Amino acid sequence: MHRDTHLIHAGVRFDAQTGEVADSIRLSTTFRHGPAAERLPGGFEYQREGHANTQDLEQALTVAEGGSTAVAFSSGMAAIAAAFAALRGPGKVILPRDVYNGTRIMAREFLVERGFEVVETDCFNTEGCLELLDTNTRLLWLETPSNPRLMVSDIAALAARARALGILVAVDNTFASPIVQQPLRLGANVVMHSLTKYVGGHSDVMGGALVFAANDEFAKRTEHHRHLHGAHLAPFNAWLCLRGLRTLHVRVARHVENAGKVAAFLAQHPKVAVVHYPGLASHPQHAVAAKQMNGFGGMVSFEMPSREQALDVASKVKLFVNATSLGGVESLIEHRESTELSPPKSPPGLLRLSVGLEHADDLIADLEQALR
Numbered sequence: 388m389h390r391d392t393h394l395i396h397a398g399v400r401f402d403a404q405t406g407e408v409a410d411s412i413r414l415s416t417t418f419r420h421g422p423a424a425e426r427l428p429g430g431f432e433y434q435r436e437g438h439a440n441t442q443d444l445e446q447a448l449t450v451a452e453g454g455s456t457a458v459a460f461s462s463g464m465a466a467i468a469a470a471f472a473a474l475r476g477p478g479k480v481i482l483p484r485d486v487y488n489g490t491r492i493m494a495r496e497f498l499v500e501r502g503f504e505v506v507e508t509d510c511f512n513t514e515g516c517l518e519l520l521d522t523n524t525r526l527l528w529l530e531t532p533s534n535p536r537l538m539v540s541d542i543a544a545l546a547a548r549a550r551a552l553g554i555l556v557a558v559d560n561t562f563a564s565p566i567v568q569q570p571l572r573l574g575a576n577v578v579m580h581s582l583t584k585y586v587g588g589h590s591d592v593m594g595g596a597l598v599f600a601a602n603d604e605f606a607k608r609t610e611h612h613r614h615l616h617g618a619h620l621a622p623f624n625a626w627l628c629l630r631g632l633r634t635l636h637v638r639v640a641r642h643v644e645n646a647g648k649v650a651a652f653l654a655q656h657p658k659v660a661v662v663h664y665p666g667l668a669s670h671p672q673h674a675v676a677a678k679q680m681n682g683f684g685g686m687v688s689f690e691m692p693s694r695e696q697a698l699d700v701a702s703k704v705k706l707f708v709n710a711t712s713l714g715g716v717e718s719l720i721e722h723r724e725s726t727e728l729s730p731p732k733s734p735p736g737l738l739r740l741s742v743g744l745e746h747a748d749d750l751i752a753d754l755e756q757a758l759r
């Protein structure tokens with residue numbers, strides 16, 4: 388069966404009593420025990436430990452990423468926190484230099500506090516990154532395409548060496564979505580998602596997830612962490628994420644098509660200094676992207692020659708909404724440096740676009756008038 392078909396049906400909880408076809412939201416925080424204090428057939432006891440809506444979502448996420456199991460969280464950051472907390476030290480953690488700022492700060496503050504050595508490097512430079520891997524490395528964290536410069540790391544090449552050394556490989560797959568890229572099939576151990584973005588898809592729900600190649604001790608430790616830290620996804624949010632997952636393949640196809648057109652327009656515009664989009668032949672890792680991605684994603688970044696010019700464009704767009712985040716139906720533009728937590732790392736002239744589902748001609752016309 389094709390994955391698109393599977394995603395329409397994955398995680399549907401059939402209720403023999405009502406025969407309902409659509410998923411429902413189940414709010415109970417507590418569940419009856421059996422006469423011998425056993426958990427009844429649903430297997431649930433208390434909502435913070437597990438409930439039907441999260442379990443259904445996790446089943447569907449496992450299908451989406453081709454994994455063995457998934458653990459869903461209240462946000463992407465909660466998922467990252469659990470993955471970092473589940474690591475056993477001491478040792479080294481390698482991160483891309485161009486990584487989501489929240490991930491970088493969490494690593495710098497909390498992993499370092501726990502005695503890990505955090506090394507930030509250009510993970511798109513495969514040879515340079517391979518040289519850093521050794522038996523003292525506990526985790527190679529990749530984010531590809533990266534936020535915000537859309538750099539691409541060669542997952543298969545890095546994962547092959549890392550796994551031979553016993554290093555855990557995790558990939559933040561938020562920008563690509565499971566439709567565009569499936570890191571577990573390329574050798575990663577763990578995939579992380581901010582479900583807040585493409586999976587939710589409508590800028591109205593927060594969620595996060597880890598999807599695992601194996602239901603191993605590491606996976607179980609992240610679930611244990613979620614339980615004890617209270618980072619479980621609420622039923623309504625799990626329901627919205629699962630609802631989003633069902634239409635993800637259709638939405639992502641349009642995001643990708645629109646982003647390709649917007650990137651091509653920007654690439655020929657005389658006022659634009661640089662365009663970052665893995666689908667452009669000029670992108671430094673275009674060949675790797677073409678090999679490991681199915682389409683090049685819906686995110687595009689471009690650089691104006693100065694901060695002032697970038698802010699000017701962001702203030703003049705009429706259709707693009709000047710706001711942070713990504714993956715929703717509406718197009719967003721963001722002056723990235725202004726919203727990053729201290730210290731910011733984005734180039735001052737960089738504008739990040741989350742290309743939405745509007746007609747591409749209207750998006751291009753909007754950028755054209757803002758750049759005039």
Ligand code: PLP
Nearest residue numbers: 462463464487534561581583594
């Ligand atoms: N990873 C990436 C690439 C992100 O862009 C974000 C948020 O912007 C996160 C992780 C964190 O996710 P959340 O905001 O759902 O906590």
